[in-house]
Amino acid sequence: xxxxxxxxxxxxxxxxxxxxxxxxxxxxxxxxxxxxxxxxxxxxxxxxxxxxxxxxxxxxxxxxxxxxxxxxxxxxxxxxxxxxxxxxxxxxxxxxxxxxxxxxxxxxxxxxxxxxxxxxxxxxxxxxxxxxxxxxxxxxxxxxxxxxxxxxxxxxxxxxxxxxxxxxxxxxxxxxxxxxxxxxxxxxxxxxxxxxxxxxxxxxxxxxxxxxxxxxxxxxxxxxxxxxxxxxxxxxxxxxxxxxxxxxxxxxxxxxxxxxxxxxxxxxxxxxxxxxxxxxxxxxxxxxxxxxxxxxxxxxxxxxxxxxxxxxxxxxxxxxxxxxxxxxxxxxxxxxxxxxxxxxxxxxxxxxxxxxxxxxxxxxxxxxxxxxxxxxxxxxxxxxxxxxxxxxxxxxxxxxxxxxxxxxxxxxxxxxxxxxxxxxxxxxxxxxxxxxxxxxxxxx
Numbered sequence: 001x002x003x004x005x006x007x008x009x010x011x012x013x014x015x016x017x018x019x020x021x022x023x024x025x026x027x028x029x030x031x032x033x034x035x036x037x038x039x040x041x042x043x044x045x046x047x048x049x050x051x052x053x054x055x056x057x058x059x060x061x062x063x064x065x066x067x068x069x070x071x072x073x074x075x076x077x078x079x080x081x082x083x084x085x086x087x088x089x090x091x092x093x094x095x096x097x098x099x100x101x102x103x104x105x106x107x108x109x110x111x112x113x114x115x116x117x118x119x120x121x122x123x124x125x126x127x128x129x130x131x132x133x134x135x136x137x138x139x140x141x142x143x144x145x146x147x148x149x150x151x152x153x154x155x156x157x158x159x160x161x162x163x164x165x166x167x168x169x170x171x172x173x174x175x176x177x178x179x180x181x182x183x184x185x186x187x188x189x190x191x192x193x194x195x196x197x198x199x200x201x202x203x204x205x206x207x208x209x210x211x212x213x214x215x216x217x218x219x220x221x222x223x224x225x226x227x228x229x230x231x232x233x234x235x236x237x238x239x240x241x242x243x244x245x246x247x248x249x250x251x252x253x254x255x256x257x258x259x260x261x262x263x264x265x266x267x268x269x270x271x272x273x274x275x276x277x278x279x280x281x282x283x284x285x286x287x288x289x290x291x292x293x294x295x296x297x298x299x300x301x302x303x304x305x306x307x308x309x310x311x312x313x314x315x316x317x318x319x320x321x322x323x324x325x326x327x328x329x330x331x332x333x334x335x336x337x338x339x340x341x342x343x344x345x346x347x348x349x350x351x352x353x354x355x356x357x358x359x360x361x362x363x364x365x366x367x368x369x370x371x372x373x374x375x376x377x378x379x380x381x382x383x384x385x386x387x388x389x390x391x392x393x394x395x396x397x398x399x400x401x402x403x404x405x406x407x408x409x410x411x412x413x414x415x416x417x418x419x420x421x422x423x424x425x426x427x428x429x430x431x432x433x434x435x436x437x438x439x440x441x442x443x444x
Contacts, residue, residue, distance in 0.1 A: 005073070006031035007040030009065065010141070011058055012048025014148045014197055014233075014403075016081060017141060020046045023080075023107050024139035030111060033139070037068045042076045042114060047083035049167060051335040058083045059095075066097035076100065076117055080107070082167045088127040103127030104168060107134055131169035135178060137185075145386055145419050146193035146229075146402055147186045151179055151217065155199035157236070159263075160274040160341035161303065161334065164199055171200070173208045180220055187226035190419070193384065194221060195231040195401070202239035212239065215247045222253040228421060229384070231401060233259040237285045238277035249293045255398040258289065259299040265320040266313040269306055274341065279320075286324060297399035299328040304361060305354030306334045307345035314357050321364055327372055328405045329365045331358050366431045373406075373429035380439050383408050383424045385416050395424070397434075406432035414438070 006027055010020035023044065024033065034040055043065045047058035058081070068074040078100040084091060085103040092101060100113050106126040113124045133153045140147055154169040155162075183194060196218075198204065205213030221230055230253050235244075237260045248254050264270055267279050289296055302317060321329070333354040336343040381397040388394065393410040400406055410416070410424055416438070428435035 003030075003032050004041040005034045005039050006042045006044070007034055007037045007065075007074075008044045008046065009061055010046045011061060012046075012050065012054055012082065014195070015150055015199070016046055016048055018138070018148050018150045018197070019081070019104065019107060019134055021138035021141055022134050022136045023110060024141070025137035026107065027111060028139055037065060037074070038072045040068065041073055042078065043068060043074050044078040044080060044110075047079055047081035049081070049083035049086050050164070051332065051337070053335065055083055062095060062098065066095075069097065076114060078102065078110070078114070080104070080110070085127055085167050086163065088125055092123075092125060098123075100124045101127065104134075105130045105132050108132075108136075129169070131172065133172050133174055135174065135182075140186075140189060140191070142402070143386070144190040145384060146195060147189075147191045148195045148197050149179065149182060149186065149221075150174070150197050151201060151204050151214075152198040156203075157200060157276070158274060160272065160345075161306065161337065163337045163340055166339055168199065171203060171207055173203075173205050173213075175208065176205075176213070176217055176220060179217065180224065183221050183224045183227065187224055192226065192228040192419070192421075193231060194227055194229070195233060196221075197233050200234060200236050200239065201232060202235045202241075202244065212241065212244075215241075215243045218247050218251065218254060222251055227253060229253060229255050229398060231255040231257055233401065235260050236277075237262060237282045238275075240285050240289075242288070245288055245292050248289075248296070256293055256295050257297045257299070257399050257401065259401065260285075262300045263303050264306065264309075264313075264317060266309075266316045269309055269313050272308055272342070272345070273303075273306060283324075295399070297327040298324070299330075299401065299405070300326055301330040301332065302361065303332050303334050304357040305349040307342060307349065308347040309334075309349060309357075314361075318361055318364055321361060321368065325368050325372060326365065327369065327399060328401075329362075329369075330404070331361055331365075333358050370429070370431045373431070373434060376426045376434060377429055378426065380423055380425050381408070381434075381436075383410065383422055383436075385410065385418055385420050385422060387418065388416075392435075395422075397424075406434065409433060409435045410438060411436070412438045 048054040079098045080102040152173040154171045156171040383395040385395040395408045423439040424436040425439040426436040
């Protein structure tokens with residue numbers, strides 16, 4: 001029996017990565033996975049369609065993979081994910097190189113689609129609107145130390161700039177039972193850091209339990225033996241309750257870290273964005289987090305150049321960044337998305353101004369981040385050691401999420417087991433990274 005080789009490229013966010021891992025889990029027994037597209041008989045591109053730059057990256061990647069059909073072994077090119085869910089008709093017409101187009105609700109049909117294409121060589125398009133929750137066995141692509149755990153799918157927020165509700169459907173929480181079962185599976189594979197993700201993690205449970213149940217879910221996950229750290233991403237500030245703050249502060253397994261997609265601070269722009277919160281409420285939540293959670297690291301994202309953003313609005317945002325001293329921050333230039341309310345707004349901002357504002361606020365954040373990191377010199381942090389590069393071991397503290405935040409570079413005269421948690425004393429700091437030595441308590 002012929003065993004075909006499978007190549008898979010995942011683009012976009014960590015929620016898309018989970019889908020990729022579910023796809024791999026469904027195909028691993030029938031295909032041999034390869035990282036070399038020259039060797040792949042089947043190539044899958046799991047696309048992103050969030051903003052214009054990500055859509056272009058997805059299209060370029062599909063075209064790049066199509067070259068392997070011409071020059072190497074590839075017989076089946078598959079495109080799936082957010083871009084295909086949204087633009088299936090356009091892709092079918094403009095990209096004949098694609099053999100199978102699947103949407104975000106059709107990953108369970110991928111194996112049958114491949115078999116059918118091998119049988120009759122007829123193009124297949126499956127982009128249903130069933131709004132299922134993708135679950136199943138996963139093949140982890142993040143290494144052994146951490147894994148993303150998606151607790152819900154879809155979104156009800158309907159921000160005026162965002163197409164995610166149109167692509168992913170309404171908010172749908174997974175059952176707590178299924179999430180805990182998956183946590184046990186991940187721990188059995190050696191995972192010690194669980195990173196909770198969703199379009200909005202703070203609303204978990206509102207649809208199936210009638211209440212926001214993230215604090216309870218965190219407590220249940222923390223009971224699983226082998227879980228060392230629990231990290232929270234995508235927590236909308238409007239939904240961060242005192243109960244959740246208390247769990248972050250008091251549960252020793254919860255990282256003293258929170259990611260909040262604030263997007264802007266001007267009340268006028270927040271209203272135009274369709275955000276539920278106001279400046280006063282956002283600042284209040286941040287003050288509570290800093291007061292109740294010792295050494296908490298705050299991460300956020302902002303959009304600059306939103307239609308109608310004046311220089312005064314932008315300076316208000318810059319002042320907020322300086323005053324709040326976020327540990328980590330990402331900035332996006334506004335990108336109009338078809339079908340969203342913001343795409344038809346007037347008072348658009350030109351690209352030059354968007355770029356200038358992005359550059360200015362990132363320079364501001366670099367200075368903030370450098371000062372934050374310099375304040376850590378001489379302090380001691382528990383650190384997860386993940387790799388080694390030359391003379392340094394490389395790890396992350398509770399205050400560092402993988403891939404998006406900085407790193408801890410560790411000097412040691414002794415060998416350190418990768419995947420272990422050690423104590424490190426910081427002696428150098430840059431804008432994003434820290435350098436330290438293994439710290440041994442006196443008498444040990």
